[in-house]
Amino acid sequence: MKKAAFYDPYLDTGGGGERYVLTFARALIKNGWKVDFQWKDKKTLPWLEERLGMDLSGINIVDNVSRGAGYDLIFWISDGSIxxxxAKKNILHFQTPFKDVGGKSIFNKLKLLRVNNIICNSQYTKSFIDKEFAVNSTVLYPPVSLSKNTTKVEKEKIIIYVGRYSRLQQAKGQEILIEVFKDMCKKGLKNWRLVLIGGSSVGAGDIVPNLKKTAQGxxxxxxxxxxxxxxxxxxEKASLYWSASGYGIDEQSEPARVEHFGITVVEAMTHGAVPVIVKKGGHEEIVANGxxxxxxxxxxxxxxxxxxxxxxERRLKQIANKAREKAKKFSEEEFEKNLFRYIK
Known part of the structure; x- marks a missing residue:
């Protein structure tokens, strides 16, 4: 039995990046691999199962994967370092467009000689990684689980945004969405509701209570x-999906603070919620405007x-149908089909 090791320093955030690496791991398990994750707390796995709605049986939590020594494959998510x-085959994955981290140092160049594949989650991320580390990475887009609900859910007058509440990296822009929605209500918008959803387990601080205070009334x-x-x-109920992630941020000076891809945009699309999203980061790789x-x-x-x-309403439904179709490009099936070219 072949053995694969995984390292994700952000595993306890339970975001789109974690869905990415866990989907990769599940694909290997389905094909007969033994999979070990380096992590400090075994309770994180059942938490991720509930948080992400994923079956993670077959994944083993271990104290140390020894950077792949003794494994056939290692999939390592970089925190900016190399x-x-x-392992026999070494895959380095970047989910963040790192800049000014000394990527071209002689030590990094030597360590990169051991790397078989460098994979990024978007063309946006790739553009910065290639420049920072003087490499030619490839792009494997994040996977989304397509809607399997055969029962038609009636759309409601709901605008949704899904993104973590955190000050650690990206500017998710929930406060901007609240102010815009309030302005629309003041100007006559009736019977619509804005729903913000996100995780607050890492780096949230006082964001949530402040947002709730701003939204009162x-x-x-x-x-x-x-x-x-x-x-x-x-x-399923939402008609529209908003995102202001990265709004007001200079992409060239602070590339990590905008949306590196935007997996929740695709999740919304697969359920027919029409995205109305800011022109930042990886968003334009998902949506064809109009x-x-x-x-x-x-x-x-x-x-x-x-x-x-x-x-x-007619145009809204037309775009919703096209959004559902577009989301198939980012399905788990497409992801799994493409990933195996890296491990043969």
Whole structure:
């Protein structure tokens, strides 16, 4: 039996990046591999199962994978540093567009000689990684579990955003969405609700109570740490998906603070929630503006484009259908089919 080792320094955040690495691991397990994850707390695995709605049976939590020594394969998520990997096949994965981390040092160049494949989660991330480390990485887009619900759920007047509450890295922009929605309500928007959902287990600080305070008196829900099955219910009911992640951030000076890809955008699309998202980071790799979603550059555009869809229900449904179709490009099946070219 072949053995694979995995290292993800962010495993306890339970975000889209963790779905990525765990889907990779599950694909190997289905093909007869033994899979070990280096992590300090075995309780994290059942928590991730509920958080992400994934079956993680077959994954072993171990204290140390020894950077791949004794393994056929190691999949290592970089925190900006380059490890000396020791498996028979070594895959280095970047989910963050690191900049100014000394990527071209002689030590990094030597350690990169041991790496068989460098994989990024988007063309956006790749553009910075290739420049920083003087490499030619490849892109394997994150996977999303397509909707398997055959029962049609009636869409409601709900706008949703899903993204963690955290000050550690990306500027998710929940406060911007609240202010825009409040402004729309003041100008006559009726019977619509804004629902914000996210994890608050790492780096949230006082974000959630501050958002709830700002939202008081308006039809706005600020929800935290929902099991994935509950998040799905909101995706199914939502008509629109907003994102202001990275709004107001200079991508060239702070590339890590915008959306590196945007997996929750795709999750929304698979359930027919039309994305109306900011022109930042990896968003344009997901949405073709005006076809399977809308892209905005300032909050005035966000309001205008949202109002257009609210008024034109026929167009809203057309774009929703195209969004569902586009989401198939990022399915788990496509992901698994593509990943095996890296491990043959």
């Amino acid at each position: 490890p000396l990997l020791l 308006y039809p706005i829900d600020v929800l935290e740490n929902l099991p994935y099955k509950e998040v799905i219910k909101f995706y 076809q399977d979603g809308l892209i905005w550059e300032n909050t005035e555009e966000l309001i205008t484009k949202t109002q257009e869809l609210i008024i034109d």
